[in-house]
Amino acid sequence: MQSVEKGLSMDMATQNASLAQPLAPAVAAPSTKVVARDVNVYYGEKHAIKNVSIDIPDNSVTAFIGPSGCGKSTFLRSINRMNDTIPICRVNGRIELEGQDIYDPRLDVVQLHARVGMVFQKPNPFPKSIYENVAYGPRIHGLAASKTELDEIVQTSLIKAGLFNEVKDRLNDTGTGLSGGQQQRLCIARAIAVSPDVILMDEPCSALDPIATAKVEELIDELRQNFCIIIVTHSMQQAARVSQRTAFFHLGVLVEEGETAQIFTNPQDKRTQDYITGRFG
Amino acid sequence: MGAYYVALTAFLVLAAFFYARSRAVSAVAASGGGVSFHSLPAYHGLYAAMCVLIPLLLIFVVGSILTGKLAVDAGLAHFPADVAADALKRGAALREIENVISGHGSAAGNDALQRAADAYTSMRAIGGWTMLVLGIATAIGGIAHATGRIRPDFRARNNFERFTQVVLAASATIAILTTIGIVFSVLYETGRFFFDPALKGKPTITQFLFGLEWNPQAALRADQGDIATAFGFVPLLTGTLLITLIAIAVAGPLGLFSAIYLSEYATPRFRAWAKPILEILAGVPTVVLGFFAALTVAPLIRGWGEALGLNVASESALAAGLVMGMMIIPFVSSLSDDVINAVPQSLRDGAYALGATKSETIKKVVLPAALPGIVSAFMLAISRAIGETMIVVMAAGLAANLTFNPLDAVTTITVQIKTILVGDQEFDSAKTLAAFALGFVLFFVTLMLNYIALRVVQKYREQYD
Numbered sequence: 001m002q003s004v005e006k007g008l009s010m011d012m013a014t015q016n017a018s019l020a021q022p023l024a025p026a027v028a029a030p031s032t033k034v035v036a037r038d039v040n041v042y043y044g045e046k047h048a049i050k051n052v053s054i055d056i057p058d059n060s061v062t063a064f065i066g067p068s069g070c071g072k073s074t075f076l077r078s079i080n081r082m083n084d085t086i087p088i089c090r091v092n093g094r095i096e097l098e099g100q101d102i103y104d105p106r107l108d109v110v111q112l113h114a115r116v117g118m119v120f121q122k123p124n125p126f127p128k129s130i131y132e133n134v135a136y137g138p139r140i141h142g143l144a145a146s147k148t149e150l151d152e153i154v155q156t157s158l159i160k161a162g163l164f165n166e167v168k169d170r171l172n173d174t175g176t177g178l179s180g181g182q183q184q185r186l187c188i189a190r191a192i193a194v195s196p197d198v199i200l201m202d203e204p205c206s207a208l209d210p211i212a213t214a215k216v217e218e219l220i221d222e223l224r225q226n227f228c229i230i231i232v233t234h235s236m237q238q239a240a241r242v243s244q245r246t247a248f249f250h251l252g253v254l255v256e257e258g259e260t261a262q263i264f265t266n267p268q269d270k271r272t273q274d275y276i277t278g279r280f281g
Numbered sequence: 282m283g284a285y286y287v288a289l290t291a292f293l294v295l296a297a298f299f300y301a302r303s304r305a306v307s308a309v310a311a312s313g314g315g316v317s318f319h320s321l322p323a324y325h326g327l328y329a330a331m332c333v334l335i336p337l338l339l340i341f342v343v344g345s346i347l348t349g350k351l352a353v354d355a356g357l358a359h360f361p362a363d364v365a366a367d368a369l370k371r372g373a374a375l376r377e378i379e380n381v382i383s384g385h386g387s388a389a390g391n392d393a394l395q396r397a398a399d400a401y402t403s404m405r406a407i408g409g410w411t412m413l414v415l416g417i418a419t420a421i422g423g424i425a426h427a428t429g430r431i432r433p434d435f436r437a438r439n440n441f442e443r444f445t446q447v448v449l450a451a452s453a454t455i456a457i458l459t460t461i462g463i464v465f466s467v468l469y470e471t472g473r474f475f476f477d478p479a480l481k482g483k484p485t486i487t488q489f490l491f492g493l494e495w496n497p498q499a500a501l502r503a504d505q506g507d508i509a510t511a512f513g514f515v516p517l518l519t520g521t522l523l524i525t526l527i528a529i530a531v532a533g534p535l536g537l538f539s540a541i542y543l544s545e546y547a548t549p550r551f552r553a554w555a556k557p558i559l560e561i562l563a564g565v566p567t568v569v570l571g572f573f574a575a576l577t578v579a580p581l582i583r584g585w586g587e588a589l590g591l592n593v594a595s596e597s598a599l600a601a602g603l604v605m606g607m608m609i610i611p612f613v614s615s616l617s618d619d620v621i622n623a624v625p626q627s628l629r630d631g632a633y634a635l636g637a638t639k640s641e642t643i644k645k646v647v648l649p650a651a652l653p654g655i656v657s658a659f660m661l662a663i664s665r666a667i668g669e670t671m672i673v674v675m676a677a678g679l680a681a682n683l684t685f686n687p688l689d690a691v692t693t694i695t696v697q698i699k700t701i702l703v704g705d706q707e708f709d710s711a712k713t714l715a716a717f718a719l720g721f722v723l724f725f726v727t728l729m730l731n732y733i734a735l736r737v738v739q740k741y742r743e744q745y746d
Contacts, residue, residue, distance in 0.1 A: 080634070082630070082633065082634065085630075085633070087548075110636050110637070110638050111636065112636075113633055113634055113635065113636040113637075114635065114636025115636075117634060117635070118630075118634035120627060120630060120631065120634075122627060124625070124627035124628055124630065124631040125631075126628060126631065126632070126646055126650075127628075127649070127650050128649070136632070136635060136637075136645065137635040137636065137637075140635070140636070140637050140641050140645075141636060187631070190631075190635065191634070191635070194635055194636060
């Protein structure tokens with residue numbers, strides 16, 4: 001496990017490298033982070049996800065859209081094996097993270113969770129101080145050798161989550177005392193403190209008001225530079241605003257997937273067109 | 282007569298409800314839906330029932346007291362005047378009257394007694410009939426009042442709401458007053474124990490609280506020891522604390538760990554039958570646990586102790602503490618299990634999503650969030666252990682040894698209270714009143730423990746919403 005600082009400096013290095021080559025294409029074809037092939041998910045008898053295959057690029061935001069119950073959250077949760085906690089849930093097919101099969105029985109699920117972070121629909125800060133909320137992950141993974149290092153990780157994470165200026169004077173106040181939008185950004189800070197490769201967001205703004213939503217969306221756009229972000233959303237406007245790629249799910253099937261602009265302006269499938277024009281869902 | 286009155290009240294209340302409701306239904310029907318009634322017919326019925334119930338209860342309470350008093354006066358009027366004045370003679374006379382009425386005694390040859398019994402009986406009958414007649418009249422009045430108010434604008438619903446509130450408040454008040462009453466009665470007798478000048482052989486407060494020897498027999502017989510050192514409370518306190526400590530050392534970890542296992546790790550099927558079995562343990566009568574401790578556990582511990590070359594008393598604090606620990610396991614486990622389950626799943630998901638293992642999640646997130654509930658589970662268990670009597674009576678013995686050795690025999694506060702009060706007692710002796718002092722101190726210790734626990738929880742709780 002690398003330290004956060006190393007992770008940061010490496011990210012900086014890649015950024016600097018791309019800055020140093022102004023002649024390279026403006027949007028360099030990003031490397032593929034997550035690969036899914038023929039993934040099927042069953043809840044008991046119910047076939048929730050049917051033969052989904054998708055490539056998810058690094059350093060970009062991929063949005064999963066679709067009507068309620070279409071399986072987009074289920075598929076999201078199979079990317080970090082959060083579905084494992086549900087006893088009746090079965091997953092088959094292949095999901096790779098940087099070429100490594102995450103359903104390999106030799107793989108440690110706990111380590112996988114550290115590499116694939118998750119932000120939930122309802123903000124769920126721990127009933128601890130703001131500092132402790134962010135420090136929790138680095139502590140259990142031993143990312144900081146000293147108190148100073150831990151302080152630094154907490155600070156950088158809060159800065160990256162755009163929350164630091166609002167809470168810097170009250171890091172010891174309880175995290176549940178923050179407003180809903182601040183709580184959600186605290187949860188994002190908590191997730192990035194363990195420097196994951198991928199961040200999964202399950203409708204992160206559905207419990208927030210429009211102003212808090214705008215702040216979180218802005219944050220998501222900034223985080224894209226360092227992380228691969230996958231977001232499930234009910235709001236097509238949100239998908240259009242924050243994502244580079246969009247995948248449309250319907251009845252457990254991945255109907256269509258592509259550049260966000262193309263999905264919203266020129267969908268190939270009739271069902272996608274009906275959904276984004278508001279015919280159903 | 283009382284039973285007739287209660288039955289009549291029940292009948293009248295039901296009658297009032299159904300009559301007023303049907304009147305309200307027809308009133309609504311008669312209006313043809315043109316007028317909208319504020320309250321539904323059922324509320325007019327409930328209002329009528331309430332108008333009957335309240336006065337009838339009042340008549341019952343006041344009437345019973347009055348009838349009883351009048352009947353006693355009527356009976357005593359046939360005895361000489363000094364009988365009514367002297368409490369002892371008065372009681373004897375009343376017993377004689379009762380015996381005649383119930384047929385156990387005979388008034389043969391004693392005309393005055395027979396006349397007294399007759400006067401007593403007839404006065405009771407008059408009182409009873411008066412109450413019945415008065416009750417029926419009041420009930421009719423109540424029903425008339427309620428049916429007269431079946432109007433569109435009458436707020437029967439709100440009136441009944443107020444009645445409900447008063448009933449609930451009255452229940453709460455009775456429960457609180459009972460508690461206060463018990464505390465004050467114990468406090469009063471404790472005050473007598475320490476300060477009543479007529480009481481012989483009473484200790485000072487200092488002698489009681491800090492004395493190292495407990496030997497209440499000394500108060501009865503001068504040759505049994507020094508009165509000044511007879512009521513030393515310290516050995517009882519150490520005995521109680523020692524046994525409670527052993528019990529909580531057994532039940533705390535076992536109960537908490539089984540709660541964590543049941544709520545976090547066990548499959549739903551295992552939990553479905555394991556939890557009831559644990560709760561059955563709470564239903565085992567303590568007297569059964571007591572002889573289990575005395576006849577099975579204590580000899581076992583003594584046998585093991587002797588095999589190891591230790592000197593173990595046949596009634597040891599260890600045996601009593603172990604079995605008492607078994608008794609309170611269900612309190613700890615069942616309550617802790619409930620509060621752990623109440624911690625929202627979203628907190629666990631948050632920790633798992635950061636790459637925490639299950640035990641890390643439990644230790645750092647779930648348990649801190651459940652802490653207030655877990656502490657109150659422990660406090661309840663400790664209170665039960667401190668107040669438990671039967672197990673210690675049987676397994677720990679009566680010897681008031683001042684020791685912290687769990688292999689010795691010790692005694693507890695509750696055991697001494699029981700020992701003092703079992704059998705015939707004279708209530709003006711220091712030995713008997715000592716029980717009240719012990720009871721008061723026991724109550725005080727438990728109260729303090731609860732208070733401390735509350736403060737601890739307030740300081741360290743992690744509140745989730």
